Amino acid sequence: MHIKDRTFVISGGASGLGLATVRDLHSHGGYVAILDLNVDNGNSVVEELGDRTAFFEVDISSPPSTATAVASLVKWIQKTGKPIAGVIPAAGVGFPGKLIDRHNEPIPLENLELVLNINLRGVLDLIRLCLPHMTITTPTQPDGERGVIIMVSSSAAYDGQPGQLAYSASKGAVRSMTLVLARDLAQHGIRAVSIAPSYFESGMTAAMSGKVRKSLEGVFEFPKRPGHGSDFARLVRHIVENPMLNGECIRLDGATRMPSRL
Structure with a gap:
């Protein structure tokens, strides 16, 4: 599927991997709807990139907020005439914590809900609200693809570390539902793929201590560095353009395997 003159909806698009993807797809002629909670960053990205971008404020953990943002972006694509061809829910949080702490107290339920609401429910919510606007578009030839x-x-999702229970559960769910989603959407000519990055430079990893960063660097195979946003964005672009990529979760980790302890 070609990127040029098609719209891509990216949550978490004002920073990190989402922003790298926004820039890459825009540079290849795509229209990009940026969904994010950070208004200042979102507006700055639109000011930087100019044409073919629009920002929509959203709290992806709130269904009413997501519904409002999708309704607004649909009005935007009706004006541009460029149909939704891709949805990339890149918003996510970590919020580490074990189920029971050193004082024998269970983790607050709201801590678990925060991670699951953004990383899993928010993903499903955004996808389900965008799908009706994808299934009605004219399919591209020769395969009849819509998005x-x-x-x-x-x-x-594969080798989570201590304290990553909620995070691993949410990301493991994304991995598990990839094939099911691909099968559900096959009749509409819509593919589903997921990417499983390892240690990438992002807002989430920026909060790590120097000691943790050094420990992580010790488990890299090749290349001996964290992933860059551009590495992630290039894979997104390849997935968009290669119709045979479907129903799979692709590890993007330079052969890194996380140990149980750092």
Whole structure:
């Protein structure tokens, strides 16, 4: 599927991997709807990129907020005449914590809900609200394709570390539902793929201590560095353009396998 003159909806698009994807798809002629909670960052991105971008404020953990944002972006694409061809729910949070702490107290339920609401329910909510506007578009030839859903899983879906229970559960769910979503949407000519990055430079990893960063660097195979946003964005672009990529979760980790302890 071609990127030029098609719209891509990206949550978490004002920073990190989402922003790298916004810039890459825009540079290849795509129209990009940026969904994010950070208004200042979102407006700055639109000011930087100019034409073919629009920002929509959203709290992806809130269904009413997501519904409002999708309604607004649909009005935008009706004006541009460029149909939704891709949805990339890239908004996510970590919020580490074990189920029971050193004082024998269970983790507050709201901590678990925060991670699950953004990383899983928010993903499903955005996809389901965008799909009716994808299934009615004219399919492209020769395969009759209408679009692609590209979700963000994580290496934690495979080898999560202590304290990552809620995060691993949410990212493991994304990995598990990829094939099911691809099968559900096959009749509409819409593909579903997920990417499982390992340690990438992002807002989430920026909060790590120097000690943790050094420990993580010790488990890299090749290349001996964290992933860059551009690495992630290039894979997104390839998935968009390659119709045979469907129903799979692709590890993007330079052969890194996280140990149980750092």
